Amino acid sequence: MIHNLILTGSSGFVGQNLTNYLTKHVNYKITSLDRVYLKNVNIEFPDGTEAIVHLAGKAHDLKNVSGANEYYEVNFELTKKLYDAFIKSDAQKFIFISSVKAVADIVDGELTENAIPSPKTHYGKSKLLAEQYIMNQQLPAGKSYYILRPCMIHGPGNKGNLNLLFQFVKRGIPYPLAAFKNKRSFLSVDNLCFVISNLLEKNVPSGIYNVADDEALSTNQVVEILAGALDKKAVLWRVNINLVKFLAKIGDYTKMPLNSERLNKLTENYIVNNKKIKEVIKDNLPLKSDEGLVKTATSFDVNE
Secondary structure (H helix, E strand, C coil), rough: CCEEEECCCCHHHEEEEEEHHHHHHHHEEEEEEEEHHHCCCCCCCCCCCCEEEECCCCCCCCCCCCCCCHHHHHHHHHHHHHHHHHHHHCCEEEEEEECCCCCCCCCEEEEECCCCCCCCHHHHHHHHHHHHHHCCCCCCCCEEEEEEEEEEEEEECCCHHHHHHHHHHHHCCCECCCCCCCCCCEEEEEHHHHHHHHHCCCCCCCEEEEEECCECCCCHHHHHHHHHHHCCCCCEEECCCCHHHHHHHHHCCCCCCHHHHHHHHHHHHHHEEHHHHHHCCCCCHHHCHHHHHHHHHHHHHHCC
C-alpha cells in the first residue's frame, strides 16, 4: 500500500479532484510540487516517497496562441526530468498522465493501446515523446511505471466544451449541431481518480493504459443528459452541416464561440477502448457515462 506520494499539477482541475479523492478514501500523505518550481531545481524526492503522480503539463490550447516550444519544455522535458529523479530514488511507482492525443487525432473504429501512434499536434507529439522516454529507460527491480491515456476528462471544476454545452441547455438555446452523427468517449474525473487509486494500491504490470468511461455517447445524447440534469427538455436543431462548417471557418479568424477545432471536438467520432485497464485493476469503474455527466452538470449549476 502506498502512503507517501508526490503530486505535480495539484492546483489544476484533475489535481484538485485527485487530492480530494485520495484524502477521502485512503490516508495518503501528499506532497505537491508545481511545474515552475520543478523547472528551476535539481529534483530530489524526500525520503519515504513511494510514488509520483505526474499531472502537470501544458494542455492543448484550442485558441492556438501557445508556442510549440512550450509543449515540449513542459510535457516532454519536465517529464524526463521527473522520471530520471524517480529512477534514482527509492520510490516504487511513477504514474504519468499522457493523452489519447499522443496516439491519434482521428479514430477509425475503437482506439486501443496497440494503435501505432501518429499525433498531429505539438501537444500530442510532446506527450508521445515523454511516453517513449519512459518506456526506453532501464527500469530497476521493484519499480513500476504507468502511462495513462485519458480521453476528454470532465467533472467539478472543469470549464471545457461540456461547460459550453451546459450553457446552451441552461439558457434554453437550441443546440444547432444535431445534424452531426457521432460517438465519442468521455471520462469522468471520478473514474480517473479511481483508476489512479487502484494503480497506487495494487500490483499492476507497467505499461500504457487507455482510460475512458465504459459507454461512448453522441453529442446529442450528452445534450439530452445535461438537459435532464436541469429538468429541461433538450432543444436539438439540425442545421445544415455545410453551413455549420462554413461558420466554424469564420470562427477561426474571429471571436465567435464556434471554430473548426471546437466543432471537431463536439462532433467527431472518437471511441476509446478501456478493456485493458479494467482487466489489470480487476474492478469496474464506479460511474457510468451518464452518471458522470449528471454529476458534472450539477457542479456547473451549483458553482454559477
